[in-house]
Amino acid sequence: MKISKAIKEAQKSGRGIARRSQFPRPIWFIPTNTTERIITVTKDGLSSKWEPSTDDLTAKDWIVYG
Numbered sequence: 001m002k003i004s005k006a007i008k009e010a011q012k013s014g015r016g017i018a019r020r021s022q023f024p025r026p027i028w029f030i031p032t033n034t035t036e037r038i039i040t041v042t043k044d045g046l047s048s049k050w051e052p053s054t055d056d057l058t059a060k061d062w063i064v065y066g
Contacts, residue, residue: 003052006062007031016041018065019056028066 001009006017010031018026028041029050040050 001062002060003057003062006064010064013064015064016066017062019059020061020063021059026065030066 003017010017016028016030018028025043030039030041031037032039036049038050038052039047041047
């Protein structure tokens, strides 16, 4: 699904989103309304700010994850 739909569904369930193309080690994106906007969590548990690429914004392989 597109990123906008994935974010809306994730917010309803309190979960994050990820791209199928990143499996088996996906990066988990947690949308927020804070100054961080979207927090990323890797397999190592690290988090940081994320700025999406054009590919990320136009991809249709987003899923609700976590």
